[in-house]
Amino acid sequence: MFLPNSRYARVATVQTTSSTGETVVALKLRQLTPVTGDPRMVQAGDRLDLLAHAIVGDATQFWHVGDANSALDGRSLVETPGDTVRVPRS
Structure with a gap:
């Protein structure tokens, strides 16, 4: 029903x-299992899929950032540049 890497x-x-x-x-x-993450300042144009691709090399893992x-x-x-978002370690 879902892809194997789907949440x-x-x-x-x-x-x-x-x-x-x-x-x-x-x-x-x-x-949700507890997930630790490194803080990252949001830049204009950031998207969760782009962050996931840059960090783990797989844009479909964007949901890990949300979790x-x-x-x-x-x-x-x-949506707000300057805010801080936690990005999970790969």
Whole structure:
């Protein structure tokens, strides 16, 4: 269902019924493991995928940066130049 390097690859699923009576499959809540990271000052034009590519060589691992900062919307982490974002060690 998901690529092997997806953050959802090993997350369990559940079946539930929607408000319309339709049976749907949903992912269980993914528990975040504590991740340490090095602080990095946000520069204009930064994006999580670009940070992941620069640090670990794989832009698809952008979600590790979001997890290290407990961000629900990763875009908010890099929208203000001068803010600090934690970047996990590779």
